[in-house]
Amino acid sequence: MPEVITVSKLTKKYGNFKAVSNISFNVEKGEIFGLIGPNGAGKSTTMRSMLNFIFPTNGKISVGGFDSVKDYLKIRSIIGYLPGEFTTYDNMTGLQYLTHMMHLRNKPEKVGYAKSLAKKFDLDLNKKAKQLSKGNKQKIGIIQAFCHDPEILILDEPTSGLDPLKQQEFDELILKFKEKGKTIFISSHVLPEVEMLCDKVAIIKNGKIVAENTMAQLKSMAMNRFEIIFKNEVSERKFGKSIGVKNISKSGEKFIFDVEGDVNKFIKKISENKVISFRSMEPDLEEIFLSFYKKNKGKK
Amino acid sequence: MMLSNIFLKTLWDFKKAAIYWLVGIFLLALYIMFVLSSIELDAFQTIFDSFPKALVQFIGGESGIDLSSISGFLNAQIFTIMAPIMVIAVAVNSGGKSTASEETIKSLDIILSAPISRESFIIQKIFSMTIKTLFIAIVHWLSYFILGIAFAQTIPNEGLVAICFNLFLMGISFGMISIFIGTLSGNASQAVGIGGALALISYLIANIAPLVDSLNNTKYFSLFYYYKGSDPLKTGFHTWHWAPFLAITLIFFILSIYQFRKRNLL
Known part of the structure; x- marks a missing residue:
């Protein structure tokens, strides 16, 4: 697939402060790419x-x-x-605003599609922005980003302020655009949403990309969690760093192992004991995110 | 279609304010003309003749106060203080808010995500500030022109056009300065505040400088001097007085575009 967005060794400095530092990544056509990180990490920059x-x-x-x-x-x-802090003009109705935006984009004929999206999002376009809630204003922002059918979408915290039902509508809209072969670059801290939507994710910390890969690969790189019940009494000391075990906790008979990297050595060691129950838990994006953040703690 | 570009949209935003300004200026003119046509102006002049020259110059500008005619009264009162305040208020407010306000409320991001260059954006904003300022100047001219005829009073039309044109030029000069300050800081209240303060300083220089011989030449640094120093209501057009306005407008036009083009929009 051809690359649609290429960021190559991007650095942005304000005086001595580096908002982003030497970051590189590519987004392919038809891909949904997620950039995740806490506030101030460099996503908006x-x-x-x-x-x-x-x-x-x-x-x-x-x-x-x-x-x-x-x-x-x-x-x-x-x-x-769609910027992170979307604001419209208080003195305009939703329809006036979208009409204005479509004229600025030289696509006034797209106002009709904007109206149909507004229906989908249950938004009254005849109300002035000052009468709308934050969530409803955000819907206007989403509609203006989508309604002219762009090839590439750049969305900064798009579901901020949306209720769960409308978040679902938004997710459907995104997936529909992906089906059409559009490329979507999204920044969010709603990690379950990123996990559900994105093909590829980059984790940014203090202006640096600390991990970038497909969701599947990121999961394999991150900490794996196993829940095991042994038949016999087993000492925790048997499972050390040499087999990748980072953390062990015990709840009743159940051992919970956090294992980093290659899990083969760990499984070999486990198989030396009689096992009653063995459960592997796939890490979700939040755990992956925290795992990379902890791994890079202190690195600036 | 009023929402088809930034220039028209900015004027569309002004539509209610334009009606208020139109009605307000006309009613003020009506009130002034009614009062002036009902009283004996010579009596006023006699009172003012007894005032110290410095005080008269401070109130009426370098040419002093002539209250023996309606045009003299308009010159001394309306076109010395009230009309400039109104024109400058509109120009500085519109100029200061043109880019900076959009930056402050974060609406600029969306506008500039459309295929519109920064240059096109700011030029459209400058034109809308110019049109708003011209509107206020024209409303002044029309009000006194129409009411002069209605009250059968002699107000020289050439002088009226000349002073209103100077008013417009002074307005856009301060408006352009405010736009430039807005492009420097991205802060609308700062841009409006500094623009307004410069206008006030300019007014004080033009009115105080002639009172003190050693300061007299500083009046040439004040735009108010070029606005009213040649007494345009009485004497008509003095085209060389337009030069400082045009120079300042042009310089700040270029600087604003340059600054807005090169700045990171945060």
Whole structure:
């Protein structure tokens, strides 16, 4: 698959502070790529650099084959964008705002699709923004990003403020766009959502990418958890760092092992004992995220 | 279609305020014209003639106060303080908020995610500030022109056009300065505040400098001097007085575009 977004050795400095430091990643066509990290990790800086709101100190970004600094207008004509803090104009109704935005995008004919999306999201477009809740304003933001049918979507915390039902509608919309072959770059701290939607994830910490891979590979790289009940009495001391065990806890008869890396040595060691029950628990994205964060604790 | 671009949308935002300004300025003019046509102006002039020259200059500007005619009264009162306040308020408010307010409320991100260059965005905002300022100046001209005829009073139309045109030029000069400050800081209240403060300082320089011989030449640094120093209501157009306005507008136009283009939008 061709690469649609390429971030190459991107660094953004403000004085001595590095908001992002030498980060690189690629997003392929038709992929949903998630960038996750806590506030201040560099997610928004990366996204805003893609749109030329912020100029890179070093490195290059290409979106849709266009350079983010030289050809930023071409990039803007093929993307849909939702910023982290979306605000509309208080004196405008949703419909007026979307009409204005579609004119600015030279696609006034897309207002009809915006109306149908509003119906889907249960949003009254005739109300002025000042009469709308945060969640309803966010719906306007989502609609304006999607309704002109862009090739690439760049979404910063898109479901912030949405109720669970509307989050589901949003997830469906995203997957529908993916089916059409669109590329979606999403930043979020709603990890279950990222886990469900994204093909690939990058974890960013203190402006650096600490892990980047497909969900499946990230899971294999992260800590594995096993719940085991032994027939006989077993000493915890038998299971040490040499077989990758990072942590052992006991709850009644049940042992819980956190194992890092290759699990073969660990399983070999376990098989030396009689086992009544053996359960492997796949780590969710939250655990993967925490595992990478703990691993890189202190690294700046 | 009023929402088809940034320039028209900014004017669309101004539509209610435009009606309030129109009604307000016209009612003020009506009140002034009614009062002035009902009283004996010479009596006022006699009182003012007894005031110290410095006080008269401070109130009425370098040319002093001539209250023996309606145009003299308009010159001394309306076009010395009230009309400039109104024009500058609209220009500085519109200019200061043009880019900075969009940045402050975070609406700029979405606008600039559309295929619109920063240059196009700021130029459209500058044009809308210019049109709003022109509107206030024209409303002043029209109000006194129409009411002058209605109350059968002599207000020289060439002078009225000249002072209203100077008013417009002074307004856009301060408006452009505010736009530039907004592009520097991205802070709307700072841009409006500094623009307004500069206008106030300029007014004080133009009115205080002529009172003190050693400061007299500082009046040339004040835009208010070029606005009213040639007494345009009486004497008509003085095209060379337009030069500082045009120069300042052009300089800050270029600086604003340059600054807005090169700044990281946070």
